[in-house]
Amino acid sequence: MPTRTAAEKRAQAREEYDAFLAGCPSRQLLDRISDKWVALILAALGRDGPDRDAGPQVMRYSELSRRLAGVSQKMLTQTLRSLERDGLVIRTVTPSVPVTVTYELTGLGQSLHQLMYGMKLWAEAHMDEVHANRERYDTAAQR
Amino acid sequence: MPTRTAAEKRAQAREEYDAFLAGCPSRQLLDRISDKWVALILAALGRDGPDRDAGPQVMRYSELSRRLAGVSQKMLTQTLRSLERDGLVIRTVTPSVPVTVTYELTGLGQSLHQLMYGMKLWAEAHMDEVHANRERYDTAAQR
């Protein structure tokens, strides 16, 4: 039985990997995906909100660059490369003049997209509350 | 109507905050929570897996330190402070000799815990697949 369900995969992973352990490869993977740009790229390349059920999202490099306001081209390229290497995104080069490069999520990338989009929503939804907490904490420390 | 549902909060946040925008506070918040130690601390302080339905998780500093193998005391303290400031964890000092300090999630922290625990599980469940993708990518680049 070579194919395993997601539940079986989790069950086996629980035996093999534990991100709480320092040397565990999953710890490094967690570190890798715990990144602002990873979150925003994955969020941008998925279909959510108004785009739900619209098929796979395909974006050009320049589109991504504009969507993720403020990202340097170094960070964008570097992050996209590592996502491609990990099999989360597919990079497609169309040899036109000038060249066109598009990015889209793989199935694996889609599975992570859900979580990343959730993080982005969480940050937006709880910004006010966090801000209030910070003010309370800072003024309390004042006295 | 001062109290809003989670859905209403998201709806309003969608108007006010957008982490895709560079200057948006939610972008910084997303950056803040996109952190390996934040993920592991939030994951450790929640009730999941075998601990489900067991009430709120309370851990001492030293327990956390042991659970998050390899964390330096500087990073642990620093991350816990920022989580406390943001209102995600509660820090309780019991003035015994020597002093006892415990940490637990707030409601806000619980809401993020779900996502963070999901990220940890994702990393563990897909480690093999990512590893295989990397090997394929690296050997393909070889030629």
Place this chain on the structure above:
DNA sequence: CGGAATCCTAACCGATACTG
């Protein structure tokens, strides 16, 4: 258009020593 390569600085972060 979509990068790669280089330089350079700010920050991160671990190690160490000290403390209530």
Place this chain on the structure above:
DNA sequence: CAGTATCGGTTAGGATTCCG
């Protein structure tokens, strides 16, 4: 036990320049 403080090496990542 649970920190704080300081130092110093490493790295992240922006700015700039050049290229197919």
